[in-house]
Amino acid sequence: MTTTERRRLKKAAWGHKTPHQLRQRAHIVLLAARGRSNAAIAAEIGVHLDTVRRWRGRFADQRLPGLADRERSGRPRSFTALHRAQVKALACQLPAETGVPLSHWSCPELAAELEGRGITGPISSSTVRRWLREEAIKPRQHRSWIFITDPDLRSKAERVLDLYARTWGGEPLGRDEYVISADEKTSIQARCRCHPTLAPGQARAMRVNHTYGRGGALAYLAAYDVDQARTFGRTEPRTGIAPVMALVSQVMSQEPYASAKRVFWIVDNGSSHRGQTAADRLAAAFPNAVLVHTPVHASWLNQVEVYFSVVQRKVVSPNDFPDLTQVGDRLRAFEDRYNAATAQPFQWKFTT
CATH class of the missing domain: 1.10.10 (Arc Repressor Mutant, subunit A)
Structure with missing residues (x-):
């Protein structure tokens, strides 16, 4: 046995990360190098005499590589x-x-x-x-989606996306021109839980009682300034033309929108602001306001929907309100908090 072989065998025999079988084989060879008989080695290590003969002979014929397992053919594949x-x-x-x-x-x-x-x-x-x-095939999962059937999809989407890029009709918007994204979040319920909600604790999530009483529902209308990341909201018993115009008046009656050259209002095709009639009604009330519709079934182009998703996660869920008054107070308080500390323009990545 050479010095290199002895050093490697000792490292294998007493190494902490050496597999048990390799450690056992290294001990057999080291004891054989000291002149021990096969029977004495088998008794000391606790293996069969044939095992000692096998690994002693393998080392003599092939040296260190002989202590490794030989390749096995294995069972033939069952599936092709x-x-x-x-x-x-x-x-x-x-x-x-x-x-x-x-x-x-x-x-x-x-x-x-x-x-x-x-x-x-x-x-x-x-x-x-x-x-x-x-292949990352997941047959148990599903996602909901919708076909966009608006024949004017391209032209309508381009107008909205150009406004987000601060252009209109191929011309850049001026400093006194603003882009507002507006919509309604309908049917926010007040669900009064029959037992108090328990705060989270060590190794315990928040617990919300499944049974609840219905305390009515309200609508949350919001207008989001795309560039300044500022939100204006109000709660109403229901949606309709009058609540939408009240939201528009709330925004357009204050600066810088009251004296702006143009204020573009991006809305979807909801019944309270649908079609040319809604555009004419807005222009008659506020001459510097321009109504821009998203394509049908493409409300995801409306950035205020992103703000509504934040409201749903941080304010509404889990729904535990004793009455509608507390729902309205929570929404308004969150709006003030969002505008003061959190609000920043969304990282909008959709382009024409």
């Missing part, structure tokens, strides 16, 4: 690449289209269906799950 492709193809079909009365596939259902159709032999759901994970 074609089987994998067929499993993934079935997972990418709706069950109803294949005659199965399910809304979506689960891995156990897929495994049973594959075996029932004779595509594969017996197959476990964990195998199916592993194959689907390779």
